[in-house]
Amino acid sequence: MSMMTPDLAKQNCADCPIRHRAVCARCEPSELKLLEDIKYYRTYEPGQTVAWAGDKMDFVASVVSGAATLTQTMEDGRRQMVGLLLPSDFVGRPGRSSISYDVVAVSKLVMCCFRKPPFEQLIQTTPHIAERLLEMTLDELDAAREWMLVLGRKTAREKIASLLSIIARRDVPSAADGSRSLTFDLPLTREAMADYLGLTLETVSRQVSALKRDGVVVLEGKRRVHVPDLDLLMEEAGDDSDGGTLI
Amino acid sequence: MSMMTPDLAKQNCADCPIRHRAVCARCEPSELKLLEDIKYYRTYEPGQTVAWAGDKMDFVASVVSGAATLTQTMEDGRRQMVGLLLPSDFVGRPGRSSISYDVVAVSKLVMCCFRKPPFEQLIQTTPHIAERLLEMTLDELDAAREWMLVLGRKTAREKIASLLSIIARRDVPSAADGSRSLTFDLPLTREAMADYLGLTLETVSRQVSALKRDGVVVLEGKRRVHVPDLDLLMEEAGDDSDGGTLI
DNA sequence: AGTGCGCTTTGACGCAGATCAACTTTTGAG
DNA sequence: CTCAAAAGTTGATCTGCGTCAAAGCGCACT
Incomplete structure (x- = not known):
């Protein structure tokens, strides 16, 4: 109160x-x-x-x-x-x-x-x-289970790409047009990303740098992320989803 | 039908x-x-x-x-x-x-x-x-999130112990009395266990053998598992739960 | 401007668990 | 009982990520 x-x-x-x-x-x-x-x-x-x-x-x-x-x-x-x-x-x-x-x-x-x-x-x-409420809980359950696949079977690089892709997908307004690129602010520190992905913060840092080096993402400062090609990011994430639409 | x-x-x-x-x-x-x-x-x-x-x-x-x-x-x-x-x-x-x-x-x-x-x-x-239905879904969500901790942060040995402990806890009838030991049938193959735990079947086999060697479990055949001390198993699992009661 | 602190990056090295491979035990169909 | 396929064990080797360590930011202080 x-x-x-x-x-x-x-x-x-x-x-x-x-x-x-x-x-x-x-x-x-x-x-x-x-x-x-x-x-x-x-x-x-x-x-x-x-x-x-x-x-x-x-x-x-x-x-x-x-x-x-x-x-x-x-x-x-x-x-x-x-x-x-x-x-x-x-x-x-x-x-x-x-x-x-x-x-x-x-x-x-x-x-x-x-x-x-x-x-x-x-x-x-x-x-x-x-x-x-039931519907929302079922959605959360789906999200948790998708995350189990990330935690259990994906490589560090795929994990990072998966996280970026999830945050990007939530940031729909800026990509509501058909464009396949977008920019967003990362709300998490490297340590928080590591806690999410079951990695250490050093590995997170290294893999983010690698994705940057390979042109999958462009960093503007430490926190602002530009994704030139969302399809490329999702491919890096190993997602089998078609990604046809962002919704 | x-x-x-x-x-x-x-x-x-x-x-x-x-x-x-x-x-x-x-x-x-x-x-x-x-x-x-x-x-x-x-x-x-x-x-x-x-x-x-x-x-x-x-x-x-x-x-x-x-x-x-x-x-x-x-x-x-x-x-x-x-x-x-x-x-x-x-x-x-x-x-x-x-x-x-x-x-x-x-x-x-x-x-x-x-x-x-x-x-x-x-x-x-x-x-x-x-x-x-909402309550059950919330329970499933809790279980999924507990599993995220297992997948993201536990060692292979802890993962195995966690899985055995979960199956054991579901098998309450045989342990409804205060006893801290119980026996149950493993419903999963080594491969299925590996799929659950984010490991390979070889690692599962090795770690099960290790737990057997260390007296945490006793195998009667490949599938029947006897747990002499449930507290020990839960300690191996890294569970912070007190485990005071099985319910 | 300087200083301190939290966040991030990068490097060197080691280890837990993956991979590849050979072998044993169990299961079950005939 | 017999034999083949499935399931499980064990060993040798490799590697991705963790661990430890040292710098490099960027930003809020005074």
């Missing part, structure tokens, strides 16, 4: 990406109104922790802007990122009180939150929302 | 594990009746394919007995298992017509099936089932 940003709290769902892509995608106006009534906003600075594994999380939320990561840690410090939350992604689960992963903002993060009790009540009375 | 086994088709939910652990867990008798009315059984032999990736799947199902795997394949033949279906696990997703993975029986498999159209109708009219 103390983190609520006044100007954002005044926005309504019409200004909020989740209206289109997340929980309320298929809702009636009257149902939207119910969501409106219980939502509020939170903002986090880069590096700030939203929740530690095992913490009670008394809200569910959609990412409005920025990025956050879900990470698991072993006692000896080995870490594995298990989710990357980009705008329109959903965190938190109805029916479970605590979260199993560390949730950390990796860039300036704005989330649209719903406190658990009224949200869970809403689920029970609004089948559209429950349905949409 | 042609695969339906007559004697099984006559069973009712009272004989069927899914009554207790899968879709109908929290249902009223009247709701159970609705599931009864649309369910039927299928059986598969070891090695038989239930569905290829991309196939239409016109039913959802719960595993009654046996085991099946979900596998992804790259064009060059690299394979990654993304799910292991044991009794009470659920396959198929409402709202999506085709499946994204190969589904293959790895031992004699019996599934309790529900055709899509009536099942989807049931979801819309029976909130208990929709809720339960």
Whole structure:
């Protein structure tokens, strides 16, 4: 509550990406109104922790802007990122009180939150929302399983290309025209990329350099990435997807 | 339909594990009746394919007995298992017509099936089932993410121990008493284990031998595994879970 | 401008696990 | 029981990535 940003709290769902892509995608106006009534906003600075594994999380939320990561840690410090939350992604689960992963903002993060009790009540009375939630969870499951293939069977170079390709695909607006090239900002440090890919940061750095040397990507500074040919990138990623359209 | 086994088709939910652990867990008798009315059984032999990736799947199902795997394949033949279906696990997703993975029986498999159209109708009219489905999907998502840690950060030896520990934990009945030892049948070949763990079958074989040599497991034949001390196995797996209870 | 700190790059070297290959054990069909 | 195919074991060698170490940025401080 103390983190609520006044100007954002005044926005309504019409200004909020989740209206289109997340929980309320298929809702009636009257149902939207119910969501409106219980939502509020939170903002986090880069590096700030939203929740530690095992913490009670008394809200569910959609990412409005920025990025956050879900990470698991072993006692000896080995870490594995298990989710990357980009705008329109959903965190938190109805029916479970605590979260199993560390949730950390990796860039300036704005989330649209719903406190658990009224949200869970809403689920029970609004089948559209429950349905949409199931659909989103199934999508996440697909993403997790695709990532299992990356972690288990791909080479370091393919892993990097896969990650870039996933982030690029999420960045649709700038490539909505048929063009096969695009530019985007990498929201992750080399270390975070390594945690996502099951590599060390040195290997990540080396392979990014290799992709740059081979013309697959062009770096403008450390974080801004230009992809001259998306098909080439996806080929490097070993994706069997045709990639015909970005959607 | 042609695969339906007559004697099984006559069973009712009272004989069927899914009554207790899968879709109908929290249902009223009247709701159970609705599931009864649309369910039927299928059986598969070891090695038989239930569905290829991309196939239409016109039913959802719960595993009654046996085991099946979900596998992804790259064009060059690299394979990654993304799910292991044991009794009470659920396959198929409402709202999506085709499946994204190969589904293959790895031992004699019996599934309790529900055709899509009536099942989807049931979801819309029976909130208990929709809720339960969301909960199961969230559990699967947790399992997938736990597996990401295994694939991304664990050593070959830890991977093997993790897999054995997961299978052992599913085999609760024989360890329901407080005992910390148990024996179970491995439903997977070395190759299937390798596909699950992101290893080669040679490495799997070597590490299983190593665990045997070190007394972590005792093999009775190739497939029957005795774990003298479950705590030791879980320590080998690098699991931070206390393991206090098996449930 | 200078200084310190976090992030990134690059190099040298070692090792866990892949690869290639030979062999043994189990399974199951006839 | 017999024999062939499938599954599993074990060894020798190779290699991709991890590990350790040392510099090179870029940026926020004063």
